[in-house]
Amino acid sequence: MKKLMTGNTAVSYGVMLSRAEVISAYPITPQTTIVEELSEICADGRLKAKFIRVESEHSAMACVAAASATGARVFTATSSHGLAYMHEMLHWTAGTRLPVVMVNANRAIGSPWSIWCEQGDSLSQRDTGWLQLYCESSQEALDTVIQAYRIAEEVLLPVMVLVDGFFLSHTSEPVEIPDQKAVDRFLPPYRSRYKLDPDDPHTFNIMADPSIFISFKHDAQKAMDEAKKVVARVDREFKAHFGRGYGLLEKVRCADADVLFLTMGTAASTAREVIEEYRKRGKKVGLCRLRMFRPFPARELNKVLSEAKKVAVLDRDNSLGSGGIVAQEVKAALYGAARKPKVFEFIAGLGGKDITPETIGEVIEHTLNNVNPGGEPIWMGVQE
């Protein structure tokens, strides 16, 4: 069945179809409608779940983490300041190896106040041990939530699903809603391997002394390495079940491209159009949309990038004092590669500034017309 729905509604449907058992969340723009929708879905019995309306995001994550440790499939959603407020709990949840699934509607973090889209909120949480999957459409958001549970419950790491604030969270698109029975076949009920159980009492998160702490972290790293394969496999299986797949990254006209435009999230939709325009004019421009940021698919990305002469990375974020976070990772991935393109770096769309076809056109023009990158990222649309 196809329905017109926003990204946030699509997320709610994804959670409902995944049969989450404990949901805990705190409202924050632009995530709020997920919480509202799920409240209704739980209240009218479409989903048999406990919904705990907590007083903060820190508590939301603490609550779902503990529920997950007790063996329940759990969900929460947040945005921006809420994600930052969870920071401690993000580390803790990953450290406890809990298969928590969270959707974050990407929004800038103040000051100054902004409620609009930026990916710096989640990218700045890249070291917390969560997988990160960035979506481009409402359909992908719904599908990725379902996939996220399969992935998380297999590798025992939490998964963050990212939707661009407003551009995706509040934009309506036609979405194919999978059949519940088909989802049940793809995603069986959660059977935790380890849980809080009075019949088999164990202590979670006990003190690990210096001789053993590093081993816990190494185990988590191995799980993260494994996750790369699992994300790819789950996506393939999803495609076999539902006819839709997304990959770790998406390539559009990459095979013969001299210039590759690389970005994450909804800016890729705009870029698709622009790239077609360039192709019509005979310019060999392609698009690489990065879907998975953690674990970072360095090898898969290298394979795509090594064929190009130049890559233009558009970051909807900035690490003050260093530059775009995606560009940093791309450059690190390319280091040591036998063939590597020149990396042009662009910062755009911070705090909800539109990334228009013209913005992307400027980025591509600059990359086409310059032999070498200038060494510093180029900021798009700054008022002097």
Next chain:
Amino acid sequence: MNAKELLNEYLHSGHGCCPGCGMPIVMRHAFQALGERTIAVITAGCFGTISGGFPSSPLKLATYNTPFASTGAAASGVRAALDIKGDTQTTVLAVAGDGGTFDIGIQALSAAAERNDDFIYLCYDNEAYMNTGIQRSSATPWGAWTTTTPPSNLKSQPKKDIVQIMVAHRVPYVATASIAYPEDLIRKIKKAKETRGFKFIYAFSPCPVGWRFSSELTIRIARLAVQTKIFPLYEVEEGERYILNEDPEGVPVDGYLKLQGRFGYLREGDMERIQENVNRQWKRLMGRVEGS
């Protein structure tokens, strides 16, 4: 509690409490009163830190450690997961010290109480951040020395009245408890277990290291706290019905204060001031008991 129940140990040797610590006595009684169908949610603080190191634990209960600010929220999560799985019999016990309750954890605690989530929140109060080495908390009494309230700048604010804060949430059950009155403590834990909704047990937990007293005096100091009326033993049901459990004659406070080095910097007139404050608070409590 029958003698057989006392044989059920859930807190075994191997924990790292200091000699004379009041907290393991609180916990041991609480666990025995609750029995094995219990999941404990614990946090940073003395109990979280001393309760074993990987791979061994002195606790024979399913236990979940959660970061400092989140005890109330984590306990709600455990409860919700049990409920959705159809397990309404297992008791969820959240445990935090005074720092984790009065200060950093009060937001999550208040929210869980307001939601009336079905678990027991047990606060053991040793009146400062003892695990990090005796820093003042909002539970530290007026006039006490800590490493952050040095002799030249003793704590100049009264202790926060956490019981009244919790009573104001109108939760089903709030009770104070003392290790010097173990039958009373055990009875209250059992009553909490049988009561549905949110329960707050507030246990007095003397700390020889932080309060500067000799470790064999722990129980005596706990008893004196009740006898001086500094720590009244009472219960409040549904935020309204006050029940006084002990009505001591009222030993003068100096007998309690002089046993503890942390009160060794009080100046002339301070003891009287503390006594007056205790008298005033007791009168206020009696008004509530009589009025309910």
